[in-house]
Amino acid sequence: MKRFCVPRLVVLVLAACQTLVLTGCLSTVKGEPGRITCEGREREYWVHVPPAYDAGTPVPLVVILHGADMGPLLTAWLTRFNTLSDRENFVVVYPEGLNNRWNAEIDAPGFPGYDEPVDDVCFVGRVMDEVERDYNIDPRRVYVTGVSNGGLLTHLVACRLADRIAAAAPVIGTIAEHALSDCKSDRPMPILMINGTADPVVFWRGGELPIIKPACVLPIEATVDFWIKHNACNPVPETEQLPHHGLQCGTNTHVDRYRGATPQSDVVFYTVEGGGHTWPGGPLFQRQFSLGRVSRDFNATEVIWQFFKDHTKED
Secondary structure, eight states: OOTTHHHHHHHHHHHHHHHTTTTTTGGGOOOEEEEEEETTEEEEEEEEOOTTOOTTSOEEEEEEEOOTTTHHHHHHHHHOHHHHHHHHTOEEEEEOOBTTBOOOSOOOTTSTTSSSOOOHHHHHHHHHHHHHHHSOEEEEEEEEEEETHHHHHHHHHHHHTTTTOSEEEEESOOOBGGGGGGOOOSSOOOEEEEEETTOSSSOTTOEEOSSSTTOEEOOHHHHHHHHHHHTTOOSSOEEEEOOOOOSSSOOEEEEEEEOOSSGGGOEEEEEEETBOSSOTTSOGGGGGTTSOBOOOSSOHHHHHHHHHHTOOOOO
């Protein structure tokens, strides 16, 4: 979400991809573009369909929301969700924000929704409609995840589309202060959060975001508490310390699992001690651009998918 850092990151990463002749980079982000009209604007999204897809068999759908100024293709490369889709046979869709940014109700200049109304939760719902029309999607296994600005929007989608989403997994994101009043639903939402304590973009303590002023967000722990209360979980977690695998990453990770009456109440929180504004287990280039350290103790993509597989929406 850092306005001056992330564009530089995008340029340098894409240049590196060209140097590699697209090997290992854009080869993982192949997909089909789609367009819809929403609120009078033509909007785009990208769909990745695994080779094993059979129109006669319903499959899960994973909606992935990119970070600010990243866009769908770079996010696909960062997360490697397409590779996992091919292995596990689920459809992936990457909606595209206006100017590659989302209205996550941070109310900041340069972001959608500041100068004129933009309902990106509605847009995500419309994209889901289109994908479900074009492919045989299991309505009980529709999931959403997002990174940074997309992580903030993931929280809102989990709140406002709770009747359609089976589980959500925001990464290095929290809830904007302005958005808290919109987080109301009668249904518990299984949610997995991943955040770094040394994030230089979305501060652990919350408050005003650097550069994106006057945007303010909740502290990470307050966001976890919100979901614990929303899902009526036991406030005492089951805690696990992950083995330390990264020889030089400088992070440690522990996992808090909060249980409720049913698996639909699960809240799982990965705290990456010393972690930055990065995708755990992702490309090491992330820590070269003032975003902080990348955890090698777990792979966020694999962890998120396992969480999704463990949660199916009840009728």
